[in-house]
Amino acid sequence: MSQSPNRLVATIFGAVYLLVGVLGLFVAGGNFIGQEGGLLLGIFQVNHLHNIAHLLIGAALLTAGLRSTPAAKGTNTTVGAVYLLLGIVGFFIAGTAANILALNTADHILHLASAIVLLGAGLALDKSSATARPAV
Amino acid sequence: MDALTRLCGAVAALGAALIAIAVGAAAVPWLAVPLVLSGAGQLAVMVAAFRGWRWPLPAVLAPLAAPTALWLLALLASPEGAATLPLVPMLAESVLALAAAVALLVDRRIGADPARRTAEPRPLAALLSLAAVATVVAGVATPALAGTHAGSLAQPHGEHGLTLDVDEHGGH
Numbered sequence: 652m653s654q655s656p657n658r659l660v661a662t663i664f665g666a667v668y669l670l671v672g673v674l675g676l677f678v679a680g681g682n683f684i685g686q687e688g689g690l691l692l693g694i695f696q697v698n699h700l701h702n703i704a705h706l707l708i709g710a711a712l713l714t715a716g717l718r719s720t721p722a723a724k725g726t727n728t729t730v731g732a733v734y735l736l737l738g739i740v741g742f743f744i745a746g747t748a749a750n751i752l753a754l755n756t757a758d759h760i761l762h763l764a765s766a767i768v769l770l771g772a773g774l775a776l777d778k779s780s781a782t783a784r785p786a787v
Numbered sequence: 788m789d790a791l792t793r794l795c796g797a798v799a800a801l802g803a804a805l806i807a808i809a810v811g812a813a814a815v816p817w818l819a820v821p822l823v824l825s826g827a828g829q830l831a832v833m834v835a836a837f838r839g840w841r842w843p844l845p846a847v848l849a850p851l852a853a854p855t856a857l858w859l860l861a862l863l864a865s866p867e868g869a870a871t872l873p874l875v876p877m878l879a880e881s882v883l884a885l886a887a888a889v890a891l892l893v894d895r896r897i898g899a900d901p902a903r904r905t906a907e908p909r910p911l912a913a914l915l916s917l918a919a920v921a922t923v924v925a926g927v928a929t930p931a932l933a934g935t936h937a938g939s940l941a942q943p944h945g946e947h948g949l950t951l952d953v954d955e956h957g958g959h
Contacts, residue, residue: 735801
């Protein structure tokens with residue numbers, strides 16, 4: 652794993668997002684969906700739909716990171732693109748009822764940083780191993 | 788070295804793209820459309836740079852230069868239209884786009900020399916470079932995004948979790 656930056660990134664980000672998803676369940680209160688939510692670590696606003704998304708993304712990244720380099724590369728790229736899309740859409744839905752994940756500024760910064768690292772790793776690194784097939 | 792320079796250029800292009808789209812979202816239509824299209828073009832440049840694709844130089848530079856050129860044109864031709872483009876975000880966008888253009892041009896020069904070309908950076912060096920440049924770009928892009936109309940609508944930190952109650956009659 653230490654030779655593959657994609658597996659390293661997927662495993663670390665997966666573990667962190669799983670932890671964030673679990674911790675978020677304790678602070679979201681009765682907010683399941685919508686603009687209102689609880690504050691995680693006093694900064695990141697989450698509701699339960701947001702927590703479920705974190706848990707699913709964390710599980711996907713962690714599984715891919717522990718599985719293989721091509722799986723980690725594909726998952727990093729996909730999740731990075733989704734986060735980037737979320738960040739762009741967030742500009743247009745800020746302050747409207749469409750903000751069903753209760754996203755705030757800190758969430759956007761975290762998603763942007765995650766998108767940069769995940770997309771960068773997925774698109775630019777491990778190119779030689781992406782097409783390699785495991786020996787059978 | 789060329790691969791790391793390309794990574795830096797790609798991340799800078801991504802930061803510029805996000806600001807261009809955020810500014811375009813609240814601009815008057817004749818400025819909004821080209822700004823959002825330029826942002827989309829910068830995202831395409833970002834993907835091409837990450838993948839190592841060699842696009843023709845105009846295809847790389849045009850989307851990077853367009854928002855700044857449009858801003859300067861608006862300042863000269865239509866000051867009331869230019870007033871819908873916030874100063875700090877547009878400056879940050881221009882700086883990031885310029886940095887991306889310089890990095891991608893340097894990458895081309897290094898890539899043209901077979902002796903200096905590297906196929907893929909070392910894993911640790913690549914990750915550390917990616918994290919470092921992501922921190923710098925996020926540091927420039929985040930205040931710029933906060934200065935856009937969308938940023939001013941975003942929920943401020945601590946709005947729902949902390950109420951600051953200042954007692955003006957504390958008597959200390």
